[in-house]
Amino acid sequence: MRQNDEVRVQILATSDMHSRILDGDLESHIYRAGTYIERVREQYKNVMLLDNGGSLAGSIASFYYAIVAPYKRHPMIKLMNAMNYDASGMSANGFKFGLDFLNRSVALARFPWLSANITYAMTKEPYFSTPYLLKSFDGVRIAVVGLTSDDLVHNENIEMEHDIAVEHATTAAKRWIRYIHEVAEPDFLIVLYHGNCLRDRYTSNMDTENQAQKIMTEAGIVDLMITGHAYETKVGYQGRTAFVQAGQNAEKLIHVDVKFRKRRNTNELLAVTTEVIHLESYEESPALLELTHYDRKAVRNWQNEQIHQQTTNLEFESVSVLLQRRHPFIQLLSDVIKQVVLCDITCVHIPLPTSTGLQDCLRNEDIYHAYPHPDKPLDIELTGADIKRLIESAAAQLIVKDQQVIFDETQDPTLFQFWSGFNYTLDMSQPKYKRVVDFELHETDTYRVVMTDYCYRHYRHLLSQAVIHERYVITMPELILERLHQGAPITVEKDNMTIIGL
Known part of the structure; x- marks a missing residue:
């Protein structure tokens, strides 16, 4: 086989970064993630960068920019724009600070936010306009569909109830995955599902279903499932589907190497190799640090102010x-x-x-x-x-x-x-x-x-x-x-x- 008959695509995934933009924070590695991502782009031609959601809430910085200074441009969006994310999933806690804050943040992003099962309450059309993304790498078509756990969204914010509806994630997955295969005919399909496979310690309903597993086994052909809302980072397989859980706070990063063989009319999937990248050994990106210098200074001044x-x-x-x-x-x-x-x-x-x-x-x-x-x-x-x-x-x-x-x-x-x-x-x-x-x-x-x-x-x-x-x-x-x-x-x-x- 000639080398030009082979196409490799590097898929990098983060999740639940929680707006941890303060350098020196032991639980924040987004600047180190930026360094690793840049090195991968220098080494490989075809790179797709995805986030599984949970980037806008969960830290003192997110609280500051949502409640104390909502008029300021959110530094997490600035960082993700600068890092050239291809798409982000949508988490339940994205709604924590209300629809006005969320819509403003989404509008300032230079990448789509994907959620096929969050819709307008009246029209049932996708609320974020883009339920899935289709991108081509040297003729290899990769589709990414976003889904959000309806159980998690249900109790997040009552303000939004008249505006949006949340469809059962498994039901939406079956419909949209079938549609994408019929219309877009991708060579590789990725599901960004914000919801993990582990039941919460305080879940009152012990019969809560494992939606991630049901999507992989019942919704159709899924080549890669990326889940979030979890503390752990792990990789594995569910049947033919590669499964990765991207952890939180960018402490680690998932690197998936996907290899295809080009044929006359199709592209054959040869191998999917997953790796967990530990970011502690990477230096923080000076360019990203400079980008958020004044944002971090504003947060620190506010948090240290005595009442x-x-x-x-x-x-x-x-x-x-x-x-x-x-x-x-x-x-x-x-x-x-x-x-x-x-x-x-x-x-x-x-x-x-x-x-x-x-x-x-x-x-x-x-x-x-x-x-x-x-x-x-x-x-x-x-x-x-x-x-x-x-x-x-x-x-x-x-x-x-x-x-x-x-x-x-x-x-x-x-x-x-x-x-x-x-x-x-x-x-x-x-x-x-x-x-x-x-x-x-x-x-x-x-x-x-x-x-x-x-x-x-x-x-x-x-x-x-x-x-x-x-x-x-x-x-x-x-x-x-x-x-x-x-x-x-x-x-x-x-x-x-x-x-x-x-």
Whole structure:
């Protein structure tokens, strides 16, 4: 076989880079990835660079450019443009900061964002216009189709619900992969699926299907599956399909070498070789560092800015401590949400399973690490029965151990609600979903409640008669900053939740 009868294409893949653009950050290697990518392009003629999504949220830099300085050009887009990405998939957390932010970021990118199963709610047309990409290398046609886990998108942001719809990823994959093979006739088809093969530790539905595996086995001919939303980097095969998981934060990079033999009317796939590239040994790209010099400086100046000089003590050792008595940190969350909506009843949650509150002289960075999510207040009307159902679901996450009530380790403690404005008792000797006793509210009456949209998003299936009066745009971290800037002491209310039956 003559050498010119062979075509090799190098496919490089990153995932979940989370806008980690601060150099010196041990979890950020995008500048090292830039160096490796440039070397591959110098060595090979045909190179395709893909990202599997998750680049716009998940770090203090992403928070700064979405919430604090949304008018500035996002440095992650600047970097990806400069690195000449061919396409990016779409992750669920791309919607975390709302559609306006996402649409603005996508509009500034010089590469397409691919998601075949995210559509306009009314027309069902692809929301990002480009469900797949077709690119030719020396006559070899490579197609890339993007898919996003519908399970992950479902609870991300209620603002977008009237604008977009999310089709089941496997269903969309079957239709689009068949269409691409019929119309585009690619020699090699890649699926960018943002969703991994591992169930989340806190998944409440243990029957959650493995959509990545179903796409590979049921959706048609897939030559390469690239998944994301995972901490691990791994490669393997599912039947004839090469499978790679690209990890996170550009700590590693997937390099796939695809070899074809050119024939008269077709191109024969000869081999697919996958490799995990460890980037620690590569130098950071000076050109990329220079590109984001002022962006990184702006983030660092903001994160190190002190809120006030007073020592704050809103710390707790573990989330289970919050069950023993009303804690000043929970009181802070309740107070700030009341600043937006004047309601007697509030419903808040802890922001992270690993939450430990706040302490010492605080900087902006401390607020971000204590509450990194852009949760927003929601003015809603609920019946007493709705509220009781919410509390029962939260109480079902609790267990008794050594004469103390704690969170069940298999459950997500961020889904536990902390209420104020009425008294109630949980009897831990009773079976799950029958633990609420001495409930002060009337189940048939309606009540005005201010709660975080996070609580609503995850429990709306229990709210039979909920009426949303207003969704506010200001986020909980911004409200916390505003409250702490005031410097007024936090007055902890009397305990309203009593736990018995230990």
